[in-house]
Amino acid sequence: MKIEKVRLTAELVRELFDYDEVDGWLMRKFKNGKTRPCGHTPTCNGYGYVRIARKSYLTHRIVWLWHHGTWPQNNIDHIDRDRMNNRIENLRVVNRSENQHNRGLSKNNTSGFPSVYWYKPREKYRVQIKVDNKKTHIGYFETFEEAYLAYQLAKIKMHPTSPLAQEYYRELTLAG
Secondary structure (H helix, E strand, O other): OOOOOOOOOHHHHHHHEEEEOOOOEEEEEOOOOOEEEEOOOOOOOOOOEEEEOOEEEEHHHHHHHHHHOOOOOOEEEEOOOOOOOOOHHHEEEEOHHHHHOOOOOOOOOOOOOOOEEEEOOOOEEEEEEEEOOEEEEEEEEOOHHHHHHHHHHHHHHHOOOOHHHHHHHHHHHHHO
């Protein structure tokens, strides 16, 4: 038996699913009128998936299609970095570079902050930030606090659309 290819449209997605805007969950509709949450259990990569016509789709992309009526042409970023938070206000379409600006800490980070680390040869804190997939050296600093402030200012300047940069801007503005 041959399976027909299904053209994924907003109309089809809305016919198959309801969307709970409070929790960001897709609810699969059944012919008997009942619904069941789906795509909210994370897989090994931390994202949820839903199946439509025997094909898996990332839940956040289906939520975007359901809500906006168009398939996202670029990456979708979870603003709060929670891969399972599919509330529409937590999703934004970004290019790959912008998506990387909203990453969390790497596994081998020891300072607790991105791009700030102890540079043993100079016995100072070093700050680097990636711009256009190239590391940009910000400087060496005597104290961690100076290094962290330099990182925050560089983040605001070089990644202005990043939610983290906007958070830093608000913090620094309030601090005076």
